[in-house]
Amino acid sequence: MSTQNYDYIIVGAGSAGCVLANRLSADPSNKVLLLETGGSDKSIFIKMPTALSIPMNTDKYAWQFHTEPEPYLDNRQMHCPRGKVLGGSSSINGMVYVRGHAKDFDEWQQHGAKGWDYQACLPYFKRAESFYLGGNSYRGDNGPLGVNNGNEMANPLYKAFIKAGQQAGYAQTDDYNAAQQEGFGPMHMTVKDGVRSSASREYLDPVKSRKNLTLITGALAEKVLLEGKKVVGVEFSVSGSKQQAFAAKDVILSAGPIGSPHILQLSGIGDKDILSEAGVEVKHHLPGVGQNLQDHLEFYFQYKCKQPITLNGKLGLVSKGLIGARWLLNRSGLGATNHFESCAFIRSKPGVEWPDIQYHFLPAAIRYDGKSAFDGHGFQVHVGHNKPKSRGAVTIKSADPQVAPKIQFNYLQHQDDIEGFRACVRLTREIIEQSAFDEYRDGEIQPGKDVQSDEEIDAFVRQAVESAYHPSCSCKMGEDEMAVVNSQTQVHGIEGLRVVDSSIFPTVPNGNLNAPTIMVAEKAADHILGKPVLSASTADVAMEKQWQSTQRSSEI
Template sequence: MKTDFDYVIVGAGSAGCVLANRLSADPNTSVCLIEGGGSDDSPRVRIPAALLALYGNPRYDYAYQTEPEEHMNGRRIPVNRGKMLGGSSSINSMVYIRGAKEDYDRWAENGCAGWSYDDVLPLFKALERNLIGQDPRYHGFDGALCVDAARDPSPLSEMFIEAAKSVGIPRNDDFNGETLYGAGIFNLTQKKGQRWSSHTAFVKPILGRKNLTTLTGAEVTALETEGRKVTGVKLRRAGRDERITCRRELVLSAGAIGSPRILLASGIGPAEELKTLGIAPVLDLPGVGKNLQDHVDGMITLRSSSAKTLGISLRTLPRILTSPLPYFTRRRGLLTTNYVESGGFARTKYAGDLPDIQFHFVPAYRSHRGRLIELGHGYALHTCLLRPKSTGEVVLDPAGDGTKALIRNHFFSTEEDAVILADGLRIAREILAAPAFAPLNGKEILPGPKVTTEDDMLAYLREKAATSFHPTCTCKMGTDPMAVADPASLRVHGMENLRVADSSIMPDLVSGNTNAPSMMIGEKAARMILA
């Protein structure tokens, strides 16, 4: 097996697959794409509704958990991350959201020149193959990433949109257009009812390139360095220790948990912390693993007897058992659902002009016990805080060998976050109580009718809130002392040929789902390298 390459990319996720495509376009260069997980070649990955079989499955999901969260009653919060080719774009709900224009303008204003909305919009458009025919000012039509409408959205999605309108939230048919604000049906990274992951879009079409090597089941344990230069990576594969050498550039695209973990294990990070772990510091970089940000999420779930909702019951069993027929013949029916087909963005009473919460509406009963599947019927509305002030960290497990990270989100360490989210759930309740939902006759199970005051809701959030699975910002770009990557190149400050390109380089969390922004970061990094 070839072990020496010009470019080495660690992580075949949302950003890494874009990089592999762009860097291997030159046949005179050699590229190695390293993935810790395995193949994505499974109906569970391709069929949207099968995503429930991915979560928590050790073949497809790293299934991390946070350390006990001090401000959430000491609970450990699940953190699902994709463990296969395509990374989390192979396990997510396929919602295509870029974030707000103001997010990127804020990055540029705070020291990340070249990352304003006007700078990144052409990158989003270059990646996108919009199959819906939306406004060309905001969308691209010649890229590899298919963006489609839901094939057979539940009639409850329209109920949600009408209910939101009745409480003053307008309909929005394009959250990636002029404004985020409003309620509507999400665009999805799908093509004709099948998942369209980063690997499907950017790597599968180029598997014939002889200069691209993909390694799966390869856990990178550390980088090898000489002075300020990376010379290769150490990895563990099929129980054996191996080494891949790098002639030109090494790019970490292992995500907001994996990328800082690898840097720390390689001696790049806060020097004093590394010394306490018995790791000799190679470069004192205090920001590595810090500034962790994620969307904290609260849920309202209702029981209903209506079989219009998705669910498993005697009344819906015939429809479920026959669902493969319309799917495999016409790509229609139940199996096309991503479960969060609709949602939107709204403003709490604490917001300015920009929405500060996001809704994900589920036309099925979300278990009050935390189960993935619960018998019976109902519907639910998730509400997440878009721009939290609480920040956490990713650190190495002192009891491990450098391959295990500890995740500390510190959710609600800033009380303001909990207060804003509680007001978001107030709005969610107003939507669910609107006349549009009256035919379903839903009964609230969580938080439940006894939760009436703000203090009640705050207590509920500390007991039940979770994450939207959007970890970011742990190797943030910038020019301040806690910055890890240079905004002009995404090179790690102080290193010659080491870059980071994934969601970890975000200086602040974007207002929405993070898959599309991560692909944009991969595109931007590739252009930087090729320039």
């Protein structure tokens, strides 16, 4: 068994791990090891934004996890893919760039994550980003991550969606990642120069040649090595050969919301009863490991389109070939966008303080596997209730690291989540029925006009919802008895061990998770290195003042 010595060992070269590898190795005196089970991210299907459905559904690039039968979704087993490639899920995701609402991060602090409120997090969002319209109090202009709007909403359906929202009485927002999330406006994506702007491309590629950074791919982390209550290294295997690496300072788990709690449990850190049942020797009883699991669900609202202007007319081999050729030649056109170019964030009912419903608009009626939903032209809007109260768990099943853990989200367990999706159906239908869509709308495909009552909506949702692929919160940050890490990202009761990825979110934000995961890693890097954190922002946040009595407002 070979052994190696480092200052820091990072497990997982995903959205968080690539950030950490860059920031920790910037000091040449720090010897850093980065371990990743997957391999190269140089595939054209990863680089080309429009090909987003391919890497997510390819075994080579993603762990193809599935949940246990979900009891509140008619016992459906839900697909839960996670990145298994350099860049992790930032190399297989939909590239949607959403930070979350300011109140989401204030909520983190209220849950015990001290120093992680919005004003403390905003400078790290800015540090990570290069926004295509330039920097300001909210946006960064010289960070690694490229953010733009794709093709500037060239298809008229994008703007029709925004106009319909205004006609329905909702506000417009020019930048939902700035002062005002609530409202309808253009959507942002992590694309730079027509290419996916993944954590691997932007954070890892520029520093791979550093002599103090070692990257090992094809490495499956099996457990952390403990001496009493101190972690001293990692045991991993490459092509079946076991190896050990030792860390003088910290081992940092950045294996994601499924991988990080599983590695902790494989190492004997977790709930003692769960570990014992799986045949794992208990090294440290920490009951919150794997608990508090959260995710976003969504479904598609689909309509036929009167005009032949949708992407359904671009799904043939000739059209795909032309799109691909243009992208290969100059990284432009329909190949250079994820096609989610307008969006909205609204509140589901009066008394909800900040948005809990998210929309992604798509000028096509299409499934996630890239196939047409029907013959003809159509459009759809993805909608989900994004502040769920249902909670699940990631639970080790075997001491064998090759055996995937049990994943159970308990989707729609809470009545508030069920009512949130009823609001999604009724509010969305009202928006699409506005006059802005009269020249385009040609009949509802899904859910269908016959889905009207609470019972009909509930039955439709149970069958139609899919994961939005935002699992998180399974190693939550805080100070209560179910917290796994403290506000410095250190595992409670264990020296030399941290977790830095979306698993440490106390609650799931209202939005996609790549942006906040990268932000968390940026901020955690300063904690790990003992640097002063960036000065807190004083930027204002726009809120609906009458939120207790109104569900919508045209002005905020």
